[in-house]
Amino acid sequence: MGRVAVWVAAGVAGLLLMVTAATAGVVGGGGGSCVGAVTVPGATPAGLSAEQARNAGVIVTVGERLRVPVRGWVIAVATALQESSLINHGDLGPNNDHDSLGLFQQRPSQGWGTPEQIMNPEYAAATFYEALLRVPGWERLPLTEVAQEVQRSAYPDAYAKHETRATEIVAAYTGGTLPVCDGAPISASGWTRPVAGTAGSGFRTADRPGHDGVDIMATEGTVVRAASGGVVVRVRCNVGGDWWEPTGGPMPCDRDGYPGLGGCGWYAEIRHAGDIVSRYCHMVRQPMARIGQTVIAGQPIGRVGSSGNSSGPHLHFEIHEGYPATEKNAVDPIRLMRMKGVTL
Structure with a gap:
């Protein structure tokens, strides 16, 4: 992984994130991909509580800030839906899976950061995206395969069921639809033309x-x-x-x-x-x-x-x-x- 630098000024409200990629050109995800824009930052997608919506908003905003293609936002939200239901869980005691914490249930013992860092949604989202961008050809792969490459879950097939819901949630922050990327071989939703004709x-x-x-x-x-x-x-x-x-x-x-x-x-x-x-x-x-x-x-x-x-x-x-x-x-x-x- 690259280095994730976190500066806190005047508490969490002053948090700034910067991902320094170990490989040149990783951040941004590849030519021709659609980055998109968060046009409704305070959206509350249907079916989400205020807390879930706030955490989903952090995930898509961090994705935009790091210039991750929109497909990555969908993958990140789907992963968080599976791992935490978009709730920033702390230590759940006997119900905890080892030392897993936060939106993505990242583990300090596996190098994701300190417990304090992982419990910060912006930090957690940034480290997720950093790992995502290192998966070769991630934009073309099935969502569940990419999420598993990042998470190494004991339930590798569980992410797929959240793809449609995650797409709807991300669309709520981009004005109701996912951006159409002219010239992009794969759309933000992970689809492409079956034949040139x-x-x-x-x-x-x-x-x-x-x-x-x-x-x-x-x-x-x-x-x-x-x-x-x-x-x-x-x-x-x-x-x-x-x-x-x-x-x-x-x-x-x-x-x-x-x-x-x-x-x-x-x-x-x-x-x-x-x-x-x-x-x-x-x-x-x-x-x-x-x-x-x-x-x-x-x-x-x-x-x-x-x-x-x-x-x-x-x-x-x-x-x-x-x-x-x-x-x-x-x-x-x-x-x-x-x-x-x-x-x-």
């Missing part, structure tokens, strides 16, 4: 009411990427209403389809935080992603093709608000991705 046929239009996604036009062979971090839950060949699991041999989806044939062709599904599922159809060959594989935002999972019910090369992209993905929980991908800070 132009959106074509839309979601459940008047002439195609059964079209449960959006078509993104791209040339055959264009890389298809995971829209966000998550776990691959399905890889299948779907033609003419029939499904085949990958066998390693020739499959009906290994050739171009045509309109009226029916089916998604080669497709994959990824389950994200909050049980959001993304689906990627008509790939040119079996997706490179495998069931059970954890993928990061922007990771290649296949290539554009025209298998199944298709009139030409494109990616049919679906979003489902629920797991497993069904026709009933399909939503407009353009709308949801816009909420995630991504324009299709």
Whole structure:
């Protein structure tokens, strides 16, 4: 870790923080990322007590001060929700986990600082961010994986359930929405475009009411990427209403389809935080992603093709608000991705 210098002048109200990174360029998090601004510093996000809101405000304000990309603010708030419910806990006696203290349950015995320092929310947030920024490629990784790299928790999968709530809390301090970062490969919410192309046929239009996604036009062979971090839950060949699991041999989806044939062709599904599922159809060959594989935002999972019910090369992209993905929980991908800070 770098050195965290703390000066106290006239008590806690005069606290100033400065993180001196051991590696040049660590603070700021990488080119093209959105730093954002705290425009509502005194916000009280719905569902939080005054104390919780005050601590969440400290976390996002310290993130802004240190020029940490907004994605880092979401990760920090989600971590504090899991570790302390945004309550600055002191020593809880027999209920204490070893010598864990504060918003992030940091331990003096593990080098996070003195008990007095850790109990200062600004200090605790700054040291969390310093450790976060040292995780290689942290902005593309699933939130729970990044939080675990920092915290080394005994419950490594516990952070994911707080991602949606943490995003809402951070948005309350940035004027209601997370900033959209033009040109940034990964949005503040940890999402990205699945393929470079132009959106074509839309979601459940008047002439195609059964079209449960959006078509993104791209040339055959264009890389298809995971829209966000998550776990691959399905890889299948779907033609003419029939499904085949990958066998390693020739499959009906290994050739171009045509309109009226029916089916998604080669497709994959990824389950994200909050049980959001993304689906990627008509790939040119079996997706490179495998069931059970954890993928990061922007990771290649296949290539554009025209298998199944298709009139030409494109990616049919679906979003489902629920797991497993069904026709009933399909939503407009353009709308949801816009909420995630991504324009299709």
